[in-house]
Amino acid sequence: xxxxxxxxxxxxxxxxxxxxxxxxxxxxxxxxxxxxxxxxxxxxxxxxxxxxxxxxxxxxxxxxxxxxxxxxxxxxxxxxxxxxxxxxxxxxxxxxxxxxxxxxxxxxxxxxxxxxxxxxxxxxxxxxxxxxxxxxxxxxxxxxxxxxxxxxxxxxxxxxxxxxxxxxxxxxxxxxxxxxxxxxxxxxxxxxxxxxxxxxxxxxxxxxxxxxxxxxxxxxxxxxxxxxxxxxxxxxxxxxxxxxxxxxxxxxxxxxxxxxxxxxxxxxxxxxxxxxxxxxxxxxxxxxxxxxxxxxxxxxxxxxxxxxxxxxxxxxxxxxxxxxxxxxxxxxxxxxxxxxxxxxxxxxxxxxxxxxxxxxxxxxxxxxxxx
Ligand SMILES: *Cc1c(COP(=O)(O)O)cnc(C)c1O
Numbered sequence: 001x002x003x004x005x006x007x008x009x010x011x012x013x014x015x016x017x018x019x020x021x022x023x024x025x026x027x028x029x030x031x032x033x034x035x036x037x038x039x040x041x042x043x044x045x046x047x048x049x050x051x052x053x054x055x056x057x058x059x060x061x062x063x064x065x066x067x068x069x070x071x072x073x074x075x076x077x078x079x080x081x082x083x084x085x086x087x088x089x090x091x092x093x094x095x096x097x098x099x100x101x102x103x104x105x106x107x108x109x110x111x112x113x114x115x116x117x118x119x120x121x122x123x124x125x126x127x128x129x130x131x132x133x134x135x136x137x138x139x140x141x142x143x144x145x146x147x148x149x150x151x152x153x154x155x156x157x158x159x160x161x162x163x164x165x166x167x168x169x170x171x172x173x174x175x176x177x178x179x180x181x182x183x184x185x186x187x188x189x190x191x192x193x194x195x196x197x198x199x200x201x202x203x204x205x206x207x208x209x210x211x212x213x214x215x216x217x218x219x220x221x222x223x224x225x226x227x228x229x230x231x232x233x234x235x236x237x238x239x240x241x242x243x244x245x246x247x248x249x250x251x252x253x254x255x256x257x258x259x260x261x262x263x264x265x266x267x268x269x270x271x272x273x274x275x276x277x278x279x280x281x282x283x284x285x286x287x288x289x290x291x292x293x294x295x296x297x298x299x300x301x302x303x304x305x306x307x308x309x310x311x312x313x314x315x316x317x318x319x320x321x322x323x324x325x326x327x328x329x330x331x332x333x334x335x336x337x338x339x340x341x342x343x344x345x346x347x348x349x350x351x352x353x354x355x356x357x358x359x360x361x362x363x364x365x366x367x368x369x370x371x
Contacts, residue, residue, distance in 0.1 A: 009131060010131060011109075011128040011129055011130060011131040011132070012128070012129055014128055015125060015128050015129065016125075016342070017125075018121055018122065018125060019121075019342055020041065021038065021040030021041035021336060021338050022038075022040060022331075022336050023038070024036045024037075024038050024336065027331060027334075027336060031331070031332065033334055035334055036334045036335070036336065037334065037335055037336070037354060037358045037361060037362075038336040038352075039314075039335065039336060039337055039338075039351050039352040039353070039354050039358065039362060040336045040337055040338040040350075040352060041238070041338070041352065042173065042203075042232075042233055042312065042313050042314050042352045043232075043233075043236070043238050043352065044233065044234065044235070044236030044238075044285055044313070045288065045292075045352075045353070045354040045355045045358060046236060046281070046284060046285055046288060046355070047236055048235075048236040048237055048240075048271065048275070049235065049236055049237075049274065049275040049278040049281040049282075050278070050281065051274040051275060051277060051278040051281065052235075052236075052237060052270075052271035052272070052274045052275040052278070053271075054274065055270040055271055055273065055274035056267045056270050056271050058270075059266055059267050059270040060267075062266060063266065063267075065266070066262055066266075067262050067264065067265055067266035067269055068266070068269065069261045069262050071091045071264055071269055072086075073269065073270075073273050074091060074242075074244075074264075074269050074272050074273045074276075075089045075091065077273050077276050077277070078244060078246075078276070081276060082216050082246060084216075084219065084246055085249065087249040087252055087253075088219070088246050088247060088248070088249055088252055089244055089245070089246060089252065090244060090245050090247065090252045090255045090256065090259065091242070091243075091244045091263065091264045091269075092242070092243045092244060092245070092259075092263060092264065093241045093242070093243075093260075093263045093264055093265075093268075094230065094232060094241040094242065094243045095200070095202060095228045095229060095230040095232070095243025095244065095245070096122055096241075096243065097241070097243065097263055098228050098243055098244060098245045098255070099122055099123070099126050099167075099198070099200070099228060100122075100126045100129070101255045101258060101259055102126070102165065102196065102198060102226065102245070102255065103126035103127055103129065103130050103132070103165070104130055104258055105254050105255055105257070105258055106164055106165060106196055106254070107127060107130045107131075107132035107164055107165060108130065108131065108132060109130075109131040109132060109133075110162060111132045111133070111162055111163070111164035111165070112132060112133035112134070112135050112160070112162050112163050112164070113127045113132055113133070113134060113135065113163070113164060113165040113166065113167065114135045114137060114155055114158050114159065114163060114165070114166045114167070115127075115134070115135070115136060115137070115166070115167040115168070116136070116137050116139050116149070116150040116151065116155065116168070116172070117136050117137065117138050117139040117148075117344065118139045118148045118149075118172070118174065118175050118343055118344065118345065119139075119150070119167065119168070119169055119172050119173075119175075120167070120169050120172070120173050120174075120200065120202075121342065121343065123167040124136065127165075132164070133162075135158055135163075137150070137151060137154050137155045137158055138151060138154065139151060139175075142306065142308075142318075146177045146178070146179060147175070147177055147308045147309070148172075148175040148177055148308055148316070148345075149172060149175060149177035149178070149179065150168055150172070150179060152179070152183060152184075152186075152187045155168075155187070156187065156190055156191075159191070159192065159195060161194070163194075163195050164194070164195060164196060165195065165196045165197075165198060166191060166195055166196070166197050166198065167198045167200060168184075168187075168197075168198070168199055168200065169199075169200040169201075169202065169203075170184060170199060170200070170201060170204075170213060170215070171203045171204075171206070171207070171310065171311040171312045172312075173202065173203065173312060173314070173350075174314070174316055174338070174340050174343055174345070174350045175308050175310075175316050176308050176309070176310025176311060176312045176314060176315055176316055177308050177309075177310070178207070178213070178310075178311045179213065180213065181213045184199075184213060184215070185218065188215075188218060188222055188225060189222075191222075191224065193223070193224055195224060196224050196226060196251070197222065197224055197225050197226065198226045198228065199215040199225065199226065199227050199228070200228045201214070201215060201227055201228065201229050202228070202229070202230045202232070202233055202243075203233055203234075203311065203312035203313065204229065205233070205234035205235075205282060205285075205286065206233075206234060206286060206289055206311055206312055206313050207311040208286075208290075211311075215227045216246055219246060219247070219248075223248045223250075224248075225247070225248075226245050226246070226247040226251060227245060227246045227247070228243060228244070228245045229243060229244055229245070229246070230242070230243040230244075231243060231268075231271075231272045231275060233312075233313060234282060234285050234286070234313070235272070235275045235276075235281075235282070236275070236281070236285065237268070237271055237272060237275060240265075240267065240268040240271050240272070241264075241265075241268060242264055242268045242269070242271070242272040288353075288355060288356070289313050289353050291356060291359075292353035292354060292355070292356065292358075292359040293310065293313075293315065293353050295356070295359045295360070295363060296315055296351060296353065296359060296362065296363070297315070299362075299363045299366055299367075300315070300317055303366060303367075303370050303371065305317050305318060305319060305320070305370065306318040306320070313352060313353045314350050314351060314352045314353060315350070315351050315353070316340070316345070316348050316349075316350050317348060317349055317350075317351060318347050318348050319347055319348065319349065319370070320347060321347060322346055322347060323339060323340075323341070323346060323347050323348055323349050324339060324341065324346070326349065326369055326370070327339050327349055329368075329369045330349075330365055330369060333365045333368065333369070335361065335362055335365045337349045337350065337351050337352075338350040338351070338352070
């Protein structure tokens with residue numbers, strides 16, 4: 001027998017694959033039940049923006065043609081939105097694609113890249129896949145201003161001459177914890193020029209305007225800053241896979257050399273461009289999220305369950321014991337949540353905020369399982 005695992009490049013041999021949330025269709029097959037709700041992958045419960053749906057219809061006739069490999073229309077819309085030049089933008093097949101492009105372009109086995117414990121599982125995968133050393137920095141404790149969030153002092157002290165990249169998600173997934181504007185700015189300011197500072201803002205839209213920490217304001221000041229954004233969460237287009245990053249044009253130029261020529265498909269380009277223009281949908285999504293978050297927080301308090309205050313569209317809840325049986329019981333009641341034992345949080349589940357009806361159902365289920 002050929003040992004194909006041994007044949008894989010060393011970084012890949014050590015990888016643990018990403019574990020996605022359980023699809024509804026899978027639970028249907030397993031348990032033979034219907035009326036299932038999925039609160040497991042931080043998807044938008046309102047579905048895609050109606051404007052996006054409309055836009056793809058007219059694009060359907062063009063499916064025999066390759067997409068616009070430069071993504072002109074979407075980049076133009078994004079450049080206007082962010083007040084940057086189009087050559088600062090790199091589009092990706094989800095922001096996951098952009099994270100991987102960054103690792104492929106800038107990391108090699110002599111480099112290390114830094115990220116926090118309990119941060120997005122894609123970072124160590126992207127780093128290790130290219131053979132670089134991944135440096136996971138212990139997170140802050142529950143009893144801190146940023147529960148389970150980045151320990152910025154510790155992260156800073158881990159930087160050495162071989163460090164080439166730092167990943168920070170703000171707000172962070174799966175914890176929901178977030179950094180304040182000042183502390184984040186002070187940290188980025190201290191990051192040396194030879195380190196690419198990747199700030200992942202997948203959930204930025206969910207914080208209210210007054211308290212939003214928007215890293216794009218620092219792009220002019222820091223040439224080594226890269227901001228990633230996605231259409232998968234607030235814009236409701238997870239299935240289409242569109243994300244992007246904003247950076248110095250020279251960084252975008254490097255990424256463009258290794259990007260697959262048609263990494264974003266034509267329907268996705270059309271949908272994202274239209275969604276960007278749908279302020280009403282975004283607004284509604286924020287309102288539904290805020291209301292659902294309140295319901296879930298109240299229920300956690302009722303039941304005496306600890307949780308991390310979140311600025312995303314999900315909450316990390318601590319069940320105070322192995323959460324796997326809790327997860328299973330919830331599945332049997334038709335509700336899919338997300339176990340996070342693979343992140344080192346075996347007592348917790350991550351619960352995505354759904355519609356009001358979905359949250360009422362979630363709360364009933366929590367009463368049945370925990371009450
Ligand atoms: C969901 C998520 C992403 C985005 O994923 P896509 O590839 O754009 O769907 C990026 N970062 C974090 C922290 C996320 O939770």
